[in-house]
Amino acid sequence: MTQWAEEVDPVHGDFRVQLRVEKVLFERQTEHQHILLIENRTYGRVLLFDGIAQVAENDEFIYHEMLAHVPVLAHGSVRSVLVIGGGDGGAIEELFKHADIERVDLVEIDGTVVELSKQHLRSVCGASFEDPRLRLTIGDGVEFVADSKNLYDLILVDSNDPTGETNILYSEPFYRHCARRLAPGGVLVTQNALPFFDRDWLRKPITRLRKIFADVGCYQVAVPSFYGGFMAFSWASEDASLRQADGDLLEARFRKADLHTRYYTPAIHRAAFALPPYVSGMLA
Template sequence: MSRWLVEQLHDDFQLGLKADKVHYDSETEHQRLVVFENRTFGRVLTLDNVVQTTEKDEFIYHEMLAHLPILAHGAARKVLIIGGGDGGMLEEVLKHRGVEKVTQVEIDAGVIDFSKQYLASICKDAYDDPRLDLVIADGVDFVASCAERYDVAIVDSTDPIGPGEVLFTDTFYGKAKNCLAPGGILVTQNGVPFLQGDELTNTMRAFRALFADAACYLATVPTYAGGPMAFGWGTDDPAKRQMSLEVLEQRFREAGIATRYYNPAVHQAAFALPTYIAEMVG
């Protein structure tokens, strides 16, 4: 029998999704994992009753947080992913043939194990790729002692509650920057500004203190309700955000990647901010 699962991430706003069938419902050491079927969105993953990803709209979030910084960089060989246990981010990053190594740091091995079983349409065979260096650890601890340097670092975190809370601190961002090679790019998920404005404001304050070029860009993901979602951007090479459309188009063609949301024109336009979000960024 179907039932409604209600996300109560926000005090004054709820998101309800009909669960036609529950495939998985279990507590791990860190959080409660649920995978259920929804007629519109396919399989839906929630952590502690908060929607993380769905089969039908995951491509928007993962494409914009993976392809945009990699193509902006232009020569990314090593990529760091913090979080992203569903494997969608890893799968998108590995589409880039020029990427030689991806280190993924996930705090909860249980998320990866059940994603391979229940969300195979999202992660596909990414966890079998020989370029993957999978580390089961707290992302905060990893960046604090990181010896390698990465061209792109992607923070694919949950919302700033529970295990994901520490991934939104100034200390974490500073340590993450230290993991970057010269000219490297750090990108983060920063929630829906209309409902989570402090999240974006605090991240941008930290990024402005850390990077020569600090900004954010947007994408609209249907199940992250409440308006467009923001992604933080930080690098010490301002030219990487100013790439011409022609250069981006050439890199996109050479990458040979099929996408459903990302394209070079969207890449450039994503940095154009509505006034209310621009005021949060400062």
């Protein structure tokens, strides 16, 4: 009998998507969420939290390259990074491709995600968890940011969608704590799910960020395993020039970093900030 993993629209319940399960590799109910890792012929290994796909090994490079390389190359001199969430290791694997990055603090609330990724998702995380530049904390990212005294050139919030206990990672108090932890000229990037389904997933965080940062915007990327069109990343910084980095500068930095990417290019970087009216209207 064919087994299917079903993903239900978490906002309105208006659609369902099914993934054929070739094999269940891992399943556990933790303190924070139900975790399921399956194999699928199209997407490879797919990790789901509470029935929602979080990462698929055959298209994760799209999401993680755009999450990491866009702010790193726009900034130009990132040395220290804080990642909230991202226990699958995909974001830090991309970050560690930049030799100039000296330290990455990863704060993941669910240690089970890290352990299963090291065991089953090496195609996603590679050897990133063994990189000596990593400082791994299993704990609450909100508390970490509030209590930390460190300053970071880049903060990435690689969290679940803004539902349930994750909502606090989209709140104004959390953003204010992030702003205090950014070094001068630093950048905050957060994932904001699929605005087509719920405009508040993008509009409300952008409104909150504008109360705190001088320059706020967003960029988009289409990830096949995230159903519903383009997903959005919020961008916030005190330096408006970073979001406007020109193509020649990005190309020079890209070549210097000697990156070998499957999705990111400097041209795609700039194009990702060109928003269709239905999205730009949410930011007005």
